[in-house]
Amino acid sequence: MSARIRNKVRVGDTLARVGGDEFVLMIPDVKNVDQINLIKTKLLKMISTPFEVDGHIAQVTASIGISLADDLLKEPAVLIRQADLAMHEAKQFGRNNAQWYSLNMEGKFNKRLDLKVKLKNALANREFELYYQPQVEAGSERLIGLEALLRWKHPELGLIGPDEFIPIAEEMGLIVEIGQWVVKEAAAYNYSLQKRGLAKIVMAVNLSSLQFQQDDFIEQLEIILVKSKLEPKWLELELTESLMLENIEQVVQKLQEIKRLGVSVAIDDFGTGFSSLSYLKRLPIDRIKIDKSFIRELVTDHKDGAIIRAIIAMAHQLGLKVIAEGVETIAQTKMLHRMLCDELQGYFFAKPLPTDSLEVFLEDYLPNRNLKAEHDLPTLLLVDDEDNILYSLRRVLRKEPYKILTCNNAIEAFELLASNDVQVILSDQRMPKMNGTEFLSRVKDMYPETVRLILSGYTDLRTVTDAINHGFIYKFITKPWQDEELKKELQSAFRKYKQSVSISD
Numbered sequence: 001m002s003a004r005i006r007n008k009v010r011v012g013d014t015l016a017r018v019g020g021d022e023f024v025l026m027i028p029d030v031k032n033v034d035q036i037n038l039i040k041t042k043l044l045k046m047i048s049t050p051f052e053v054d055g056h057i058a059q060v061t062a063s064i065g066i067s068l069a070d071d072l073l074k075e076p077a078v079l080i081r082q083a084d085l086a087m088h089e090a091k092q093f094g095r096n097n098a099q100w101y102s103l104n105m106e107g108k109f110n111k112r113l114d115l116k117v118k119l120k121n122a123l124a125n126r127e128f129e130l131y132y133q134p135q136v137e138a139g140s141e142r143l144i145g146l147e148a149l150l151r152w153k154h155p156e157l158g159l160i161g162p163d164e165f166i167p168i169a170e171e172m173g174l175i176v177e178i179g180q181w182v183v184k185e186a187a188a189y190n191y192s193l194q195k196r197g198l199a200k201i202v203m204a205v206n207l208s209s210l211q212f213q214q215d216d217f218i219e220q221l222e223i224i225l226v227k228s229k230l231e232p233k234w235l236e237l238e239l240t241e242s243l244m245l246e247n248i249e250q251v252v253q254k255l256q257e258i259k260r261l262g263v264s265v266a267i268d269d270f271g272t273g274f275s276s277l278s279y280l281k282r283l284p285i286d287r288i289k290i291d292k293s294f295i296r297e298l299v300t301d302h303k304d305g306a307i308i309r310a311i312i313a314m315a316h317q318l319g320l321k322v323i324a325e326g327v328e329t330i331a332q333t334k335m336l337h338r339m340l341c342d343e344l345q346g347y348f349f350a351k352p353l354p355t356d357s358l359e360v361f362l363e364d365y366l367p368n369r370n371l372k373a374e375h376d377l378p379t380l381l382l383v384d385d386e387d388n389i390l391y392s393l394r395r396v397l398r399k400e401p402y403k404i405l406t407c408n409n410a411i412e413a414f415e416l417l418a419s420n421d422v423q424v425i426l427s428d429q430r431m432p433k434m435n436g437t438e439f440l441s442r443v444k445d446m447y448p449e450t451v452r453l454i455l456s457g458y459t460d461l462r463t464v465t466d467a468i469n470h471g472f473i474y475k476f477i478t479k480p481w482q483d484e485e486l487k488k489e490l491q492s493a494f495r496k497y498k499q500s501v502s503i504s505d
């Protein structure tokens with residue numbers, strides 16, 4: 001590599017190898033930035049050209065940091081330090097690229113340095129805390145588990161999220177000790193929840209790959225289990241896909257030992273790493289966690305839906321359970337349930353909670369409260385072949401306390417009536433195939449307790465009086481309608497429903 005780079009160096013440039021794989025190239029009399037950019041592109045290309053070593057092909061790539069000296073710079077070492085910072089930025093940027101030094105790198109670097117110093121003492125100073133996020137079974141919404149999520153509460157810096165400090169803890173190797181504390185704390189807390197009768201559910205803990213790779217990992221896990229008195233089946237370890245790829249034989253063996261202890265294993269962030277399906281088949285795991293990036297746009301993006309369906313089908317074939325994380329809405333909840341996803345976790349059910357809030361949550365938790373709330377609302381069915389009419393009706397009624405169902409014809413309406421508990425129906429009169437009064441006369445036979453209204457600009461008095469006299473319909477509302485009047489008529493229809501039901505009771 002030295003020889004290659006030297007080839008590109010002009011007379012007057014200085015090339016030095018300052019460390020194992022670190023070179024410094026000094027270029028005096030730079031005319032303009034383009035000149036540097038040209039050199040950097042050439043270097044990257046040349047370095048990444050494969051070598052042949054003893055009949056093997058080898059390839060390396062470079063990360064380049066660039067810093068420009070101005071007349072103010074007094075200390076040459078500063079220039080090298082700046083280039084070094086920029087090189088680290090290039091590494092973070094995914095390698096095989098070059099970055100120019102900038103002042104904000106300084107800020108970032110200092111912040112990181114500061115966090116490093118503070119992180120060293122965090123464990124001893126008891127600055128870590130675990131939050132717990134509930135997990136539920138899809139459909140029944142029964143509580144089935146908790147995920148322990150680490151928080152760092154620094155006396156001056158305040159609450160620091162794991163995405164900010166875990167990478168640093170990993171870089172420093174501190175994550176092993178911190179991670180061990182997490183497992184110990186989470187296991188002990190789960191035991192205490194069970195002992196106090198607050199919950200008997202699984203506790204999931206995130207593992208860093210560095211932690212999992214420790215030679216004494218299994219030993220330590222056993223010690224923690226014994227000391228916490230927690231039955232192993234109430235503990236689950238969450239591992240990421242990337243960890244699985246590192247040394248598959250060793251990973252399989254370690255996972256088998258974990259299973260032998262009776263602890264279960266989940267693959268976290270599934271679908272975001274390089275999942276190798278052939279490995280998946282060999283790994284003794286229990287659950288797959290679909291990453292929240294697939295759930296975010298599930299309801300609108302059919303591609304996410306397709307991926308999720310495929311993951312679920314595959315997991316079930318392999319005898320694994322599937323949990324979706326990042327579930328935030330009722331629509332996602334219902335859709336995932338329909339897709340046969342087994343379990344759900346996300347803000348829709350609860351955010352990660354500190355222990356005191358969690359315990360209040362556990363005591364008050366009622367499965368399906370949200371679904372029930374919607375379910376308990378009286379239901380109105382709107383039938384009209386014109387979508388714009390349905391749309392404006394929905395708008396007028398958007399603040400009314402009804403669950404609203406809509407459809408374009410009688411056939412669809414019968415399906416909705418079969419699968420929902422409908423109290424009031426408002427139907428257009430003039431529709432192709434079956435008109436409103438005909439439709440409602442059939443509804444009267446099948447669902448006599450419903451209250452039925454017609455909406456029409458059609459003024460065939462005979463049809464109207466006939467329908468009313470035979471009791472098919474309760475009211476006749478003319479198109480175009482008056483918003484307030486329409487609301488009043490519907491309120492009175494729901495009142496009528498209540499009265500007739502309480503009389504027949």
Ligand code: C2E
Pocket residue numbers: 133148149150161162163166179182206207208268269292325326327328345346347348352
């Ligand atoms: P993760 O394992 O993928 O954890 C899920 C993250 O999603 C958590 O972020 C959680 O607060 C967040 N989340 C949960 N529900 C929702 C939702 O409905 N919407 C959205 N937008 N987000 C939701 P958090 O707590 O900031 O943790 C971030 C990551 O830090 C975790 O991602 C995990 O990789 C890591 N981590 C957390 N605790 C530990 C730990 O004890 N050890 C290790 N090694 N890593 C940890």
Ligand code: CA
Pocket residue numbers: 147206238268
């Ligand atoms: Ca996780």
Ligand code: CA
Pocket residue numbers: 268269291292325
């Ligand atoms: Ca995730």
